[in-house]
Amino acid sequence: MSQKHRLLANETWANSAQHAIGTYSRRQFARYLSFGAAMLATPGAFAEELMQTPGMAEGPFYPDKLPLDTDNDLLVINTAIRPAVGEITHLSGKILDERGQPVRSAFVEIWQCDNNGSYLHSSSSNRTKYDTNFQGYGRFMTDRQGRYYFRTIKPVPYPGRTPHIHFAVSHNGRRLLTTQMLIKGNPQNERDGLYRRIQDPEQRKLVLADFKPIPDSKLGELSAKFDLVLGHTPDENADQIKGGISQPLVQPG
Numbered sequence: 001m002s003q004k005h006r007l008l009a010n011e012t013w014a015n016s017a018q019h020a021i022g023t024y025s026r027r028q029f030a031r032y033l034s035f036g037a038a039m040l041a042t043p044g045a046f047a048e049e050l051m052q053t054p055g056m057a058e059g060p061f062y063p064d065k066l067p068l069d070t071d072n073d074l075l076v077i078n079t080a081i082r083p084a085v086g087e088i089t090h091l092s093g094k095i096l097d098e099r100g101q102p103v104r105s106a107f108v109e110i111w112q113c114d115n116n117g118s119y120l121h122s123s124s125s126n127r128t129k130y131d132t133n134f135q136g137y138g139r140f141m142t143d144r145q146g147r148y149y150f151r152t153i154k155p156v157p158y159p160g161r162t163p164h165i166h167f168a169v170s171h172n173g174r175r176l177l178t179t180q181m182l183i184k185g186n187p188q189n190e191r192d193g194l195y196r197r198i199q200d201p202e203q204r205k206l207v208l209a210d211f212k213p214i215p216d217s218k219l220g221e222l223s224a225k226f227d228l229v230l231g232h233t234p235d236e237n238a239d240q241i242k243g244g245i246s247q248p249l250v251q252p253g
C-alpha cells in the first residue's frame, strides 16, 4: 500500500471509528484506534492468506502437437466458419498470489476434450471422431488485474473421468501450477479418482467452478468463474523474461 493510500485508508477508518464512538468509552476508543493504526502500518496485516489451489495431475493429453491456432477462443479455429460442437462457455477468472494480489503476465493454458470425449492428442481414444472445429487448447496472458478469459465448451465426461478442463499456469517461463477445473455439483466428481486424491474438503472446493446460464442468451451460453491461487508470489523480473510458456512452441512432427 502506498503512503497516500495508507493515509486515505487511515482517514476512512478513523471516520468510521468516530461514528462508533458513542458506544465506546474514550479509553476503549483510544485502544481501538491505536490497534487499527498499528494494523494499517503493517503491510499485508489485513490480507488474509488465501488457500492455494491444489495441484492435479497434468494427465497424458497435453497436446503432442499444438493447433495452428492457440488463442483464447477454442470454439473457432482461425477464420473457420463452423464453430465447435458443445455448450458455449465463457470461462474467466484471476490468477492470484496467496496474499490475494493479482499476478499479471501469468501465462494460462487450458486444454480439454471435445464434445465426443476426444483430445487433441495422437493417442487419445476416439481420435478419428475428433471435432475438427474444436481448438482443444488455448492460452492467455493475464492483464494487470491478473485476469484471463477463454471461450470454450462445457467439459463432458470420458471413460474413467468426471468432466474437467486442464489448467497450467506459468510465469517467466516456469510452470507454477498444474491443475484441473471440475464442474461444481456434478455427481460424477465424488467417484473421480483424481478429485478424491484431494482429501481436504476445503481444498476440493478450490477446483470446482459453477457453470451458470447467461440470462437471455439465445444460444444457451454459460459462464464459469475460476480463480487460481499460486503458492508463492512470482517475481516478475526474476530472469528478465516477460511471460513464458511451459513447453516449447515448436514441437517435432
Ligand SMILES: [Fe+2]
Pocket (backbone or CB within 6 Å): 059, 061, 161, 164, 166
Ligand atoms: Fe483430462
